[in-house]
Amino acid sequence: MDIQKLKAFVELTETNSYTETAEHLFTTQATISKQIMSLEKELGIKLFSREHRTIEITDEGELVLEYAKQIVALKDEMYEKISEHKREHSLDLVIKTIPSISNYHALELISEFHQAHPEITLHLSEAESYELIPALQNGSADAVFMRIFDMDESEFEVASGEEDKFVVVVPKQHRLAGQTAVTMQDLKAENFLMLGKETNLYDPVMKLINQAEFTPEVIYEGR
Structure with a gap:
């Protein structure tokens, strides 16, 4: 069973719109329609009733929805665990910075570190300031360079390098x-x-x- 079909099904139950579902999943309305029809054929049931241009989930669809959500969630969790395992067992270092990093001594420190440790693959990218703390929290960054104002430092190890x-x-x-x-x-x-x-x-x-x-x-x- 194609996991993308289940994802499209779950998304469609939340939006009740083929257009919005296609936008959320970065595809076309026709593709979503084909995925739903294919899933219905595979399961041998009707997932939605389509009357008067409205979309309403059927009783059979409600039954499938419970399991579809679990399958999609488990798939996402699996990929997250795989990414976490790769990060823990690799010599990759992911650093995200504010766009104006070039104005600070931090960029020189990163460059010096990169030259001193060629065995470590460095991934350096810019992000808006509001994206940096979430990047630490969800594990998509190992370290960030940002400006600190009234931040609760108890959750992170913080080193202040310069003062603006x-x-x-x-x-x-x-x-x-x-x-x-x-x-x-x-x-x-x-x-x-x-x-x-x-x-x-x-x-x-x-x-x-x-x-x-x-x-x-x-x-x-x-x-």
């Missing part, structure tokens, strides 16, 4: 350009260009602004 500071960037002719220090109150009437909410730099900046008790005029959010 927030700065304000203004045009040379701006009224604040000649000052050696700027307070948040000085910026109350200014337009803000900031990194977006999906980055982990947004909340700390907003926290400083909230402490200064004003609502910023954000005219641009970027990544």
Whole structure:
């Protein structure tokens, strides 16, 4: 029995839409339809009733669904265990970093480590900041380089290598350009260009602004 047919069946029971199911499984609506029909033929039952362009699971389909979910879940668990076993018994090192890693000394350390240990296969890739902690938690990364603000460090071993500071960037002719220090109150009437909410730099900046008790005029959010 093709596991993909069961996966399509389980997904279709959740979406009740061939179009959405195809999108979720990165295939076509026609492929999903063929997989369901093939599964019905293989099992000798009707999994769905199709009346008035609506999809409704049959009693026989409900019976199959219970087992299909278990089979799909076990398949995913098996592949996860295999990947975990490979990682534990191989000399692969997976490191994920923030996109601006080139601005930090960490990149030099990684390069030096790679040259000193050619026996280890290094997999280095960039990821958005919100993806890094989940990568550690689900085992898809062995180590990450990221910025730390108010993170609970009890779950991980953390080594701080460098320290960043927030700065304000203004045009040379701006009224604040000649000052050696700027307070948040000085910026109350200014337009803000900031990194977006999906980055982990947004909340700390907003926290400083909230402490200064004003609502910023954000005219641009970027990544």
